[in-house]
Amino acid sequence: MRVVCVITEGFQHLDLAGPADVFATAGLVSRRAAYTLEVTSVVAGPVRASNGLATLVETPIDEVTGPIDTLLVAGGPTVDDHLRDPRLVAGVRRLAAGARRTGSVCTGAFLLAEAGLLDGGRATTHWLSAGDLARRYPAVETDPDAIYVRHGDVWTSAGVTAGIDLALAMVADDHGHRVARDVARGLVVYLHRPGGQSQFSAPIQAVPRSEPLKELQTWIDEHPEEDLSVPALARRMNLSERHFSRVFTDETGMPPGRYVEIARTGAARRLLETTDEPLDVVARRTGLGLSGSLYRVFRRHLRVSPGDYRRRFRDKEH
Incomplete structure (x- = not known):
């Protein structure tokens, strides 16, 4: 099951690393739950996260072809800088059209909204950015409280570590709760919070x-x-x-x-x-x-x- 992750300069590293390790661990706990992981961005080469770590992109978004099981868009503090990049937005829209499902972590929801992929649906994002998402994209029903939201084949999650919950929910949907539970135990994380659970405390x-x-x-x-x-x-x-x-x-x-x-x-x-x-x-x-x-x-x-x-x-x- 091919997972393609879209990142941008200044992205939140855990938005990528958390879900990626969930999908990778799924293949370790169950041979039938194998995922392949790819990372793409507007251009090939090193893409630096907000924490200073660089991730190597081998294939730019324009050149990603073939069937995709899951398209996942990472967020980050600099997402605003990339919303007006036509290559990025068009690339996300094109890849989503050919993917079985599309998801975002944290403020990655803004890129999905900019591409028109959230119109008429319900979505969530980091609670600090939920009001901005609702104001800028009134066609989106923004839930500022949920850990993650599934609307049809589009999934969105709250901030940062909620991407792990999102990926665990996807694994559970693909392979059952037993596999998701074993992945959570392997990663020593809290087992699969329901999407409707409040992200506030x-x-x-x-x-x-x-x-x-x-x-x-x-x-x-x-x-x-x-x-x-x-x-x-x-x-x-x-x-x-x-x-x-x-x-x-x-x-x-x-x-x-x-x-x-x-x-x-x-x-x-x-x-x-x-x-x-x-x-x-x-x-x-x-x-x-x-x-x-x-x-x-x-x-x-x-x-x-x-x-x-x-x-x-x-x-x-x-």
């Missing part, structure tokens, strides 16, 4: 400037079963409820109630991954109360049920 979204708020966040994360209502947290900070809510929201970008819910969801995820506790016990231990509340927050933040999450991510060795 409380630490990513909410980093306050003040030390007292950082200490409060740590305490919330470590004590999800405590009373974490606004009145209780305001008392802990020796602030009025109104002032506390305003300061917390200003410094973290989210109201305290949302942060608490995300923190409790994270605590519940860890219990589901590492224990056999019943769902009602998990809900109680993480301050979510009843199993129905646990179900609702998982559907809201992760787009899977707690039971499905446990089946996917339970550490079999615990």
